[in-house]
Amino acid sequence: xxxxxxxxxxxxxxxxxxxxxxxxxxxxxxxxxxxxxxxxxxxxxxxxxxxxxxxxxxxxxxxxxxxxxxxxxxxxxxxxxxxxxxxxxxxxxxxxxxxxxxxxxxxxxxxxxxxxxxxxxxxxxxxxxxxxxxxxxx
Amino acid sequence: xxxxxxxxxxxxxxxxxxxxxxxxxxxxxxxxxxxxxxxxxxxxxxxxxxxxxxxxxxxxxxxxxxxxxxxxxxxxxxxxxxxxxxxxxxxxxxxxxxxxxxxxxxxxxxxxxxxxxxxxxxxxxxxxxxxxxxxxxxxxxxxxxxxxxxxxxxxxxxxxxxxxxxxxxxxxxxxxxxxxxxxxxxxxxxxxxxxxxxxxxxxxxxxxxxxxxxxxxxxxxxxxxxxxxxxxxxxxxxxxxxxxxxxxxxxxxxxxxxxxxxxxxxxxxxxxxxxxxxxxxxxxxxxxxxxxxxxxxxx
Numbered sequence: 001x002x003x004x005x006x007x008x009x010x011x012x013x014x015x016x017x018x019x020x021x022x023x024x025x026x027x028x029x030x031x032x033x034x035x036x037x038x039x040x041x042x043x044x045x046x047x048x049x050x051x052x053x054x055x056x057x058x059x060x061x062x063x064x065x066x067x068x069x070x071x072x073x074x075x076x077x078x079x080x081x082x083x084x085x086x087x088x089x090x091x092x093x094x095x096x097x098x099x100x101x102x103x104x105x106x107x108x109x110x111x112x113x114x115x116x117x118x119x120x121x122x123x124x125x126x127x128x129x130x131x132x133x134x135x136x137x138x
Numbered sequence: 139x140x141x142x143x144x145x146x147x148x149x150x151x152x153x154x155x156x157x158x159x160x161x162x163x164x165x166x167x168x169x170x171x172x173x174x175x176x177x178x179x180x181x182x183x184x185x186x187x188x189x190x191x192x193x194x195x196x197x198x199x200x201x202x203x204x205x206x207x208x209x210x211x212x213x214x215x216x217x218x219x220x221x222x223x224x225x226x227x228x229x230x231x232x233x234x235x236x237x238x239x240x241x242x243x244x245x246x247x248x249x250x251x252x253x254x255x256x257x258x259x260x261x262x263x264x265x266x267x268x269x270x271x272x273x274x275x276x277x278x279x280x281x282x283x284x285x286x287x288x289x290x291x292x293x294x295x296x297x298x299x300x301x302x303x304x305x306x307x308x309x310x311x312x313x314x315x316x317x318x319x320x321x322x323x324x325x326x327x328x329x330x331x332x333x334x335x336x337x338x339x340x341x342x343x344x345x346x347x348x349x350x351x352x353x354x355x356x357x358x359x360x361x362x363x364x365x366x367x368x369x370x371x372x373x374x375x376x377x378x379x380x381x382x383x384x385x386x387x388x389x390x391x392x393x394x395x396x397x398x399x400x401x402x403x404x405x406x407x408x409x410x411x412x413x414x415x416x417x418x419x420x421x422x423x424x425x426x427x428x429x430x431x432x433x434x435x436x437x
Binding site for chain 1: 353
């Protein structure tokens with residue numbers, strides 16, 4: 001029962017990425033986690049950060065995932081998140097500005113659940129953008 | 139004595155004014171239903187993946203969790219009824235209320251106490267007008283529900299669910315909403331959200347036969363993961379129900395307004411004919427009078 005991992009990254013806004021992969025790296029609450037073909041069934045909480053997918057044809061896709069869940073079951077991997085965006089679509093300056101604003105709010109103490117969401121989104125975007133830049137330099 | 143010409147013309151004028159309104163409402167509903175439908179469709183992949191993940195987990199885990207455990211006896215059930223804020227949508231609201239009443243009767247026959255939660259002004263009005271108690275209500279977003287709206291409802295209902303029964307907590311949660319099947323067909327559905335009854339909504343999303351030997355692995359602990367996943371699942375299901383209902387409401391309104399416009403057209407046609415006839419009768423009568431008068435003078 002081997003074969004590529006069928007990956008689906010979905011957010012309430014729709015499917016962000018879909019395809020076959022040979023490996024997936026995500027950041028979960030305990031650290032960095034790599035998934036290869038024939039991984040055991042797993043359900044894990046994701047931390048905001050970059051997810052990297054190595055596709056069947058060897059490309060490396062980077063995307064920002066702002067927390068959520070990842071479920072792995074019989075070579076089907078789904079990442080369910082409130083917010084995800086592909087690496088090449090991120091504007092790092094915008095994300096940094098947003099992140100700074102959220103940190104400021106945190107200090108002032110006027111911090112709502114909604115802001116927490118945005119905080120995670122920006123954090124994930126920054127991490128993904130950095131990783132993306134790293135990959136595309138070399 | 140038939141209506142006078144002036145009366146007929148006035149009636150025709152008022153009907154055409156009404157027709158303009160119904161026509162405008164039809165067009166508005168038509169443009170919004172597209173968007174509502176697109177939004178509902180957009181959310182399908184997320185919803186499906188979530189349902190799949192939860193059903194995989196439910197099928198492959200032995201972990202007992204308050205949200206999955208079936209209480210030994212169910213004393214209290216909550217019903218969430220999702221309707222529109224406005225009428226003028228044909229039988230849309232009436233169908234919801236009829237189905238909800240059926241569910242309420244069934245649950246009462248099973249000797250369960252009921253808490254009724256309503257979403258949308260129409261169904262709230264229905265219950266308050268009849269002096270029937272509702273536990274809580276939400277309204278003002280039936281045409282364009284957001285995730286935040288769903289979250290308010292979900293959080294409140296999960297809180298009620300987690301309360302011990304002795305303190306008025308509920309053991310079951312049912313949702314009445316309208317499934318958008320197509321522009322011409324919407325169907326009221328009852329779904330039991332809690333305790334979790336994992337239903338595969340779309341068979342085409344088909345998950346093959348399960349291999350029962352595989353036990354799920356959780357990171358961090360199962361309880362922590364399930365504590366997060368299951369509320370998310372509930373809120374998402376409510377969000378999806380709200381969006382389907384919104385699309386259904388708009389489609390029903392468009393249809394209702396379309397037939398109202400058609401009726402108005404027919405009415406205008408027949409009033410025009412009546413008015414023409416009355417006008418002709420008046421002219422004929424006048425000629426008759428002139429000819430008769432001339433004849434009398436000549437005679």
